[in-house]
Structures are given as C-alpha cells and as structure tokens.
Amino acid sequence: MTAPRTLVEKIWADHEIRDFGNGYSLLHVDRNVMHDLLGALVFEPLDRMGRKLPFPNQHLISMDHGVDTDPGRGDETKIPGGKEGVQGLRRKGKEYGIENYDIGDVRQGIVHVVAPEQGFVLPGQTLVCGDSHTTTIGGMGALAWGLGLTEIEHVLATQTVTVEKPKHMRIWFDGKVNPGVTPKDMILHVIGKIGAKAGNGYAVEYAGPAIRSMPVEGRLTICNMAIEMAVRFGIIQGDEVTAEYLKGRPFAPKGALWDQALAYWRTLGSDDGAKWDREVQIDCSAITPSITWGTSPQDVVAVDGLVPDPAKAESADRRAYIERALKYSGLEGGKPIAGNKIDVAFIGSCTNARLSDLRRAAAILKGKKKAAHVTAWVVPGSGLVKRDAEAEGLDRIFKDAGFEWREPGCSMCVALGGDKFPPGSRAISSTNRNFENRQGPGVRTHLASPEMVAAAAIAGAITDVRKVL
Numbered sequence: 525m526t527a528p529r530t531l532v533e534k535i536w537a538d539h540e541i542r543d544f545g546n547g548y549s550l551l552h553v554d555r556n557v558m559h560d561l562l563g564a565l566v567f568e569p570l571d572r573m574g575r576k577l578p579f580p581n582q583h584l585i586s587m588d589h590g591v592d593t594d595p596g597r598g599d600e601t602k603i604p605g606g607k608e609g610v611q612g613l614r615r616k617g618k619e620y621g622i623e624n625y626d627i628g629d630v631r632q633g634i635v636h637v638v639a640p641e642q643g644f645v646l647p648g649q650t651l652v653c654g655d656s657h658t659t660t661i662g663g664m665g666a667l668a669w670g671l672g673l674t675e676i677e678h679v680l681a682t683q684t685v686t687v688e689k690p691k692h693m694r695i696w697f698d699g700k701v702n703p704g705v706t707p708k709d710m711i712l713h714v715i716g717k718i719g720a721k722a723g724n725g726y727a728v729e730y731a732g733p734a735i736r737s738m739p740v741e742g743r744l745t746i747c748n749m750a751i752e753m754a755v756r757f758g759i760i761q762g763d764e765v766t767a768e769y770l771k772g773r774p775f776a777p778k779g780a781l782w783d784q785a786l787a788y789w790r791t792l793g794s795d796d797g798a799k800w801d802r803e804v805q806i807d808c809s810a811i812t813p814s815i816t817w818g819t820s821p822q823d824v825v826a827v828d829g830l831v832p833d834p835a836k837a838e839s840a841d842r843r844a845y846i847e848r849a850l851k852y853s854g855l856e857g858g859k860p861i862a863g864n865k866i867d868v869a870f871i872g873s874c875t876n877a878r879l880s881d882l883r884r885a886a887a888i889l890k891g892k893k894k895a896a897h898v899t900a901w902v903v904p905g906s907g908l909v910k911r912d913a914e915a916e917g918l919d920r921i922f923k924d925a926g927f928e929w930r931e932p933g934c935s936m937c938v939a940l941g942g943d944k945f946p947p948g949s950r951a952i953s954s955t956n957r958n959f960e961n962r963q964g965p966g967v968r969t970h971l972a973s974p975e976m977v978a979a980a981a982i983a984g985a986i987t988d989v990r991k992v993l
C-alpha cells in the first residue's frame with residue numbers, strides 16, 4: 525500500500541520520468557505559456573539544431589509584459605527592445621505552430637490570467653512559464669512554476685525539465701472571514717506573519733474551510749503571491765469549484781474525457797496522514813483589510829494599524845531594516861498608515877485584474893468620484909475580462925469615477941512597457957511587488973486589494989475600506 529502523500533507528491537509522481545536520486549527529478553511538462561519578453565531568443569537552440577517542437581499544441585503565447593495599455597494603443601510597444609520581443613515571438617510562434625494571443629486578439633492578456641481563462645491548465649497538470657508568478661496557476665490545482673531561459677529551451681525541445689524536490693508545507697485557513705477581507709488580505713496577512721523567505725525550498729498547499737469556500741479567482745490571487753514568500757510551488761486542490769469554473773472553456777476536456785478528468789481530479793487530494801515538514805494555522809477571524817508599508821510584501825500592516833516604529837524594534841537588525849524601508853517609502857514610524865496621501869491608484873496585474881476583482885472595485889466606486897489629485901487606472905487582466913466588464917457596464921462606472929479604462933497587459937505591475945507613473949509618486953496598487961522602483965523610478969508602492977485601491981482613490985489617501993462598504 526502507498527504511504528499517505530500530499531497533493532504535490534501525487535502530481536509529482538504522475539509526471540516523474542526519472543528520479544536522479546540526488547534530490548532532483550526529470551518531470552514531464554504538460555503545458556508551457558510564453559510571453560513577449562522571451563522574444564525569439566528562446567528558440568535559438570531549436571533553430572540551430574533544426575529541431576521541431578514535439579508537441580506544439582502544449583504551448584501558448586500571449587503578449588503581456590512589454591505591451592502598452594494606452595486606450596487605442598497601436599500594434600507594438602514603445603520600449604526599446606519591446607517591439608523586438610513581440611515581433612520575434614510572433615515570428616517564432618508562426619514558424620513552430622504555436623497558438624499566439626497577439627495584440628488585438630480579444631484573448632490576449634497577462635499569461636497567468638489567460639491560461640485559466642482558456643482552460644489551458646487543469647488540476648493535476650504541470651505548467652511552466654518564464655515568469656516567477658506562474659505559482660498563480662496553482663490555484664487551479666496544478667503544479668505550476670516559473671522557469672529561466674535555458675529551462676524553457678529544454679521544455680521546448682523535450683517537453684521535460686529537471687526540478688528539485690521540494691519540502692512540504694500546509695497553510696490551513698480556518699475561522700470566519702470578516703467583511704472587507706479579501707483573498708489578497710489573507711495572503712498579505714500570511715506573508716506578513718511568516719516572512720518573505722519562509723517558503724524557501726517548500727511547496728505550499730493552501731487548505732482549510734476558508735479556501736474550500738473561495739471562488740477560483742480568489743484562489744488564483746492566493747497562489748499568485750506564493751512566490752512572495754519564496755515558494756517555488758503554491759497549490760490549492762482542484763475540486764467542484766474548479767470543475768465548475770473550467771467546464772466549457774476552450775481547452776477543457778469534453779464528453780467522456782471530461783468525466784475521466786473529474787474522476788482523476790478526485791484522487792488528487794492530500795491524504796490523511798501525509799507528512800508535512802511545516803504546518804501553519806491561520807485564523808481568518810483575526811485578519812483585517814491589510815496594506816504594505818515598506819519595500820517587501822512582508823511589510824504588512826492592518827489598514828487601521830500603525831507603521832512600525834524603528835525605536836521599538838526588537839533588534840538592531842530589525843531597526844535598520846525598518847529605517848531603510850521607511851526612508852524609501854517616506855512614511856513616519858509609529859503613525860497610522862491610513863491617512864497617507866496617495867498620488868496614484870492602480871487596479872491591474874495577474875494578482876487582481878480578473879472580472880470579480882473589477883466587479884468588487886466598481887461596487888465601491890459606483891456613483892463616486894476619485895479625488896482630483898489622484899491618477900487612477902484600471903488595466904483588465906485580459907481582453908476577455910475587458911469585454912465582459914464592458915458588457916456589464918463596469919467600464920462606465922470606472923470612467924465616471926475618473927479612472928482611465930485601459931487595454932490588457934502587465935502595465936504598471938512592472939513598468940516595462942510605455943506606461944509610466946510620475947517618479948517618486950505614492951501608489952496604492954492591486955499588484956504583488958512593492959520593491960524599490962518596481963513601478964518606476966522612486967515610485968512608492970502600497971500593495972492592497974482592489975477594494976482598498978478604489979476606496980483610497982475616492983479619499984485621495986490610504987483609507988479603511990470598511991468605512992465605505
């Protein structure tokens with residue numbers, strides 16, 4: 525009889541071609557998603573060796589990182605090299621027979637929004653992409669992780685890749701989720717609690733009643749930020765909620781294959797008695813709407829809390845850490861985070877730019893106006909999100925509130941395309957990284973839920989979303 529196994533161990537075993545015996549395995553890769561930053565370069569070894577792709581239909585391209593999101597944008601990007609990336613990948617996609625959601629295609633969008641939306645990933649599969657936030661896809665019950673360039677070349681040539689075996693952590697979410705608390709607040713709370721390096725070497729399974737009752741889009745938000753605690757794999761078991769989400773999507777199995785897939789997915793849950801190297805318990809009733817104050821996603825504070833005071837730090841190292849982060853963020857230690865004036869409000873990214881995110885933000889903004897001094901943008905995660913939001917009239921709500929309604933792409937999550945915020949501005953953002961200069965030179969980023977971004981845009985300052993719910 526097989527010993528009890530975790531969900532990750534089961535998917536691993538089903539994809540393992542060889543165990544090298546040194547902590548590494550060669551795994552079969554079911555799906556690979558590529559974006560414009562890879563350009564033509566990633567195909568160079570295949571070109572040189574005159575090889576073909578063994579399984580072209582297991583790969584998908586979507587242009588997202590460097591594309592402009594200006595309303596009425598042209599076909600290309602404005603950044604030097606950006607155009608080259610788009611044109612190179614477009615050319616290679618055609619040559620190698622890979623489906624490409626190009627600029628102008630309604631299916632184009634951020635890779636981690638597009639893959640679930642198309643049903644291009646299913647529970648129990650392995651999916652890779654040349655982007656660290658590929659952990660997002662773990663929200664579909666798949667084993668998904670980011671790769672470097674040479675690893676992607678290997679996947680293109682062989683549909684396999686070598687991966688280090690992880691340790692196993694389970695984060696269990698229990699207790700009642702308070703009003704105003706979203707999946708974004710839950711994951712920020714976890715990272716704030718256990719730290720940005722806590723997941724190093726681990727695969728993390730998010731589980732518990734609060735995860736089971738969460739819609740797929742919330743699960744994708746949770747797994748999106750797994751990487752922000754240094755986790756290689758973040759995952760949530762695929763279940764009836766996942767099946768309901770996937771049914772009828774373009775790449776989802778149909779007919780008898782669908783029934784077979786359902787039966788397989790049901791076998792994948794972590795067994796009772798599976799061995800966890802670390803377990804973390806989260807009491808959801810203790811979570812409040814949260815926001816970051818510093819320059820790491822672990823710098824989290826409740827929105828009604830205080831910015832940490834370096835004078836009260838428990839060690840000299842911690843004091844130096846807080847002082848450095850405050851110097852960049854321009855905040856005063858020991859003072860409330862709420863009330864700090866913002867310059868920019870941004871709703872977008874693979875963390876929080878799906879239809880449900882836009883619906884919740886629009887519900888806060890309906891009939892209201894942003895503060896006059898705030899620049900406010902909405903960048904839908906994909907063309908389909910944009911189309912569906914427009915069909916519901918959400919674009920009208922955002923525009924009436926003074927937001928710019930833009931085209932899909934990564935945009936100011938990473939500030940690689942032509943999109944820019946004024947240097948040094950203070951941004952509240954539904955994205956996933958608040959590193960120094962991540963959103964442009966000197967831009968000071970506060971990570972929060974789309975609802976918190978909407979509430980701050982109206983108030984012109986960081987504000988407790990519960991006051992406007």
Ligand code: SF4
Binds near residue numbers: 635875934956
């Ligand atoms: S939205 Fe941001 S985190 Fe997501 S894929 Fe694009 S750049 Fe990466």
